Amino acid sequence: xxxxxxxxxxxxxxGPATTAPPPEPRRRKGPASRRDDTWVAWLLVAPxxxxxxxxxxxxxxxxxxxxxxxxxxxxxxxxxxLANIHELINDGRFWHSxxxxxxxxxxxxxxxxxxxxxxxxxxxxLGVSTTVRGLMxxxxxxxxxxxxxxxxxxxxxxxxxxxxxxxxxxxxxxxxFGSDAWAVPTLAALNVWKTMGYNAVLIFxxxxxxxxxxxxAGRIDGASEWQMFRSLTLPLLRPILVMVVILNVxxxxxxxxxxQVSTKGGPADASLVLQMYIYDKAFGQFDFGYAATMSLxxxxxxxxxxxxxxxxxxxxxxxxx
Amino acid sequence: xKLGKAVAWSYLIVVLLITIFPFYWILRTALSDNFAMSTxxxxxxxxxxxxxxxxxxLGLATPAEAAAEGGSGAKIDLALALWNSVVYAGLLTLCTVxxxxxxxxxxxxxxxxGRDVVFGVLLTALMVPSVFTLLPNFVLMKDLGLLNTFGGxxxxxxxxxxxxxxxxxxxxLGLSNEVEEAAIIDGAGPLRVCFRIVLPMSVAxxxxxxxxxxxxxWNDYFWPLLVTNDESVRPLTLALAVFKQSSPQAxxxxxxxMAATLVAALPMLxxxxxxxxxxxxxxxxxxxx
Numbered sequence: 101x102x103x104x105x106x107x108x109x110x111x112x113x114x115g116p117a118t119t120a121p122p123p124e125p126r127r128r129k130g131p132a133s134r135r136d137d138t139w140v141a142w143l144l145v146a147p148x149x150x151x152x153x154x155x156x157x158x159x160x161x162x163x164x165x166x167x168x169x170x171x172x173x174x175x176x177x178x179x180x181x182l183a184n185i186h187e188l189i190n191d192g193r194f195w196h197s198x199x200x201x202x203x204x205x206x207x208x209x210x211x212x213x214x215x216x217x218x219x220x221x222x223x224x225x226l227g228v229s230t231t232v233r234g235l236m237x238x239x240x241x242x243x244x245x246x247x248x249x250x251x252x253x254x255x256x257x258x259x260x261x262x263x264x265x266x267x268x269x270x271x272x273x274x275x276x277f278g279s280d281a282w283a284v285p286t287l288a289a290l291n292v293w294k295t296m297g298y299n300a301v302l303i304f305x306x307x308x309x310x311x312x313x314x315x316x317a318g319r320i321d322g323a324s325e326w327q328m329f330r331s332l333t334l335p336l337l338r339p340i341l342v343m344v345v346i347l348n349v350x351x352x353x354x355x356x357x358x359x360q361v362s363t364k365g366g367p368a369d370a371s372l373v374l375q376m377y378i379y380d381k382a383f384g385q386f387d388f389g390y391a392a393t394m395s396l397x398x399x400x401x402x403x404x405x406x407x408x409x410x411x412x413x414x415x416x417x418x419x420x421x
Numbered sequence: 422x423k424l425g426k427a428v429a430w431s432y433l434i435v436v437l438l439i440t441i442f443p444f445y446w447i448l449r450t451a452l453s454d455n456f457a458m459s460t461x462x463x464x465x466x467x468x469x470x471x472x473x474x475x476x477x478x479l480g481l482a483t484p485a486e487a488a489a490e491g492g493s494g495a496k497i498d499l500a501l502a503l504w505n506s507v508v509y510a511g512l513l514t515l516c517t518v519x520x521x522x523x524x525x526x527x528x529x530x531x532x533x534x535g536r537d538v539v540f541g542v543l544l545t546a547l548m549v550p551s552v553f554t555l556l557p558n559f560v561l562m563k564d565l566g567l568l569n570t571f572g573g574x575x576x577x578x579x580x581x582x583x584x585x586x587x588x589x590x591x592x593x594l595g596l597s598n599e600v601e602e603a604a605i606i607d608g609a610g611p612l613r614v615c616f617r618i619v620l621p622m623s624v625a626x627x628x629x630x631x632x633x634x635x636x637x638x639w640n641d642y643f644w645p646l647l648v649t650n651d652e653s654v655r656p657l658t659l660a661l662a663v664f665k666q667s668s669p670q671a672x673x674x675x676x677x678x679m680a681a682t683l684v685a686a687l688p689m690l691x692x693x694x695x696x697x698x699x700x701x702x703x704x705x706x707x708x709x710x
Contacts, residue, residue: 137527137531137532137533137611138533138534140527140531140610140611140612141527141531141533141536141611142527142533144523144524144526144527144531144615145523145524145527145528145539147520147523147524147580147581148520148521148523148524148543148580148581148586149539149543149581150580150581151520151577151579151580151581152542152543152546152580152581154561154580155554155558155561155576155577155578155580155581156546156549156554156581158557158561159554159557159558159560159561160549160553160554160557162557162560162561163553163554163556163557166556166557166560173560173563215436218432219432219433219436222429222432222433223433225429226426226429226430226433228433230697230698230701230702231697232433232437233701234693234697234698234700234701235437235440235441236436236437236440237693237697237700237701237704238440238441238444238690238693239440239443240636241636241640241686241689241690241692241693242640242686242689243639243640243641243642243657243658243685243686244640244642244658245640245642245658245659245661245662246658246661246682246685246686249661249665249678249679249682250443250446250447250679250682251443253446253450253675253678253679254443254446256675258459258462259458259459259462259675260462261446261462261463264462264463265463293439293440293443296436296440297440298704301701301704301705302704302705304705305704305705308705325425350550353550354550354551354552356642356643357642357643357658360642360646360662361662361665375552375643378552378556379643382556382559383647388556388560391556392556392557395552395553395555395556396553398550398552398553399549399550399552399553402550403548406548
């Protein structure tokens with residue numbers, strides 16, 4: 101199969117080369133090694149630039165514009181200036197969903213990165229085979245929908261296996277998705293379950309770049325395992341940990357599918373994460389202008405958080421070198 | 422020291438159990454009789470072993486059979502949804518990897534005015550979360566009349582992926598010049614060098630990207646949810662969610678739902694069996710970059 105692909109591409113290339121011979125010698129004669137590839141380059145980049153312009157830059161500008169309009173899809177948007185922002189500031193439900201999202205992000209990032217780090221270190225120290233690391237990333241391969249479905253079933257108050265065990269011990273089931281107090285922690289746990297293996301493999305790859313000689317030196321100096329972890333592993337791992345934290349914050353802030361399939365934001369808005377609220381505004385109430393304002397807010401929030409994290413990471417960089 | 426190892430191993434075993442148990446539980450439930458399951462919910466083996474749930478999920482069971490095992494009236498055309506997912510994820514992956522490779526070649530190996538500026542501008546897309554462009558993109562797809570079409574699902578991601586271009590460019594920058602120079606001296610134009618030399622040398626990272634993009638697209642839920650509400654183009658993720666939501670809450674057909682879930686996850690599990698090792702290594706690789 102590979103050969104046929106190469107053959108056909110070769111023919112494609114041969115086409116223009118034979119039909120337009122005159123410019124070729126001229127280009128080759130030019131100052132020894134530097135050719136001018138401008139027209140080919142633009143041709144090759146054209147699809148990407150098209151995609152960037154039509155499906156990224158234009159929608160982005162339009163999103164900013166729509167944030168300042170009243171827009172219900174069926175009629176053209178009407179410019180309303182700062183009305184949406186005014187609404188946003190006074191929208192208790194928005195601030196509530198922001199709080200829910202922050203709670204979810206903190207729980208899943210702290211727990212997720214913590215467990216991933218410990219798992220990666222354990223995998224590394226025990227010298228476990230690739231197969232085990234492979235099993236770890238199984239949850240990464242399945243969709244959030246499948247994750248939400250299987251855990252909704254396992255955590256079912258009556259028939260779920262987890263609650264069967266809990267009932268045996270404590271006598272009463274835990275309403276994981278059905279109670280105010282448990283909904284967000286449960287969703288965070290699902291998120292951790294789904295992303296832990298992937299993060300652990302990332303961190304593991306970082307651990308592999310640390311030369312073994314450093315640990316040998318540490319051991320000769322009489323450092324304990326814990327001391328070596330704290331003063332060798334952690335600082336050297338810092339760049340990759342920063343990346344893992346940032347990636348996890350970005351994806352957790354945009355959590356949607358596991359929430360939409362399991363709790364739909366309930367009970368009574370207890371797990372109404374921001375993206376769930378935006379979706380509900382746009383497609384439940386067809387208030388596209390306001391939904392755009394909220395996604396603009398989410399975007400600005402993410403930019404701020406990411407830059408703050410990067411700055412904090414950089415501020416502490418000197419002590420690692 | 423010995424104690425530390427024992428603790429580490431027990432930790433690892435617990436983590437592995439939590440990771441893998443849900444997959445076993447899907448299988449166990451999918452092979453159970455939905456009625457009988459409520460009599461023995463904590464049995465570790467299938468309750469009243471039956472292929473019924475799979476038959477229901479695949480639409481092979483008669484209504485009477487389904488009712489006898491506790492199937493609900495909710496229907497799911499799994500074969501169609503599977504096909505839709507294959508088309509959606511397959512086409513999108515193919516396009517994005519090919520177009521990213523072409524662009525990456527131009528950014529990595531060609532010399533042209535404005536190259537670095539254009540590259541820098543395209544990279545800004547890495548910073549913007551998808552949620553911000555998804556709503557306006559939905560409006561765009563609606564304006565273009567592409568709702569409920571594969572075109573609408575695929576187009577936004579088909580031509581441009583900042584991460585893919587960045588990733589492939591990094592790899593191509595590291596290729597040695599020698600073969601390329603020799604070909605240029607022999608009179609090969611830049612396109613010929615691209616297709617005959619650079620792309621064949623970049624098969625490994627392209628395969629990695631193909632795998633990662635395919636998995637992400639296959640599992641994507643939000644974008645298909647926005648642009649499709651018709652069964653004829655609805656991918657698996659969406660079909661599963663709709664199946665659950667359309668079932669009566671009180672008597673959910675968990676066995677049938679888990680069977681459908683398993684069928685939905687099966688292609689990913691097969692990919693895992695074939696490419697698991699490569700996947701593990703490529704995740705590490707993308708991280709180091």
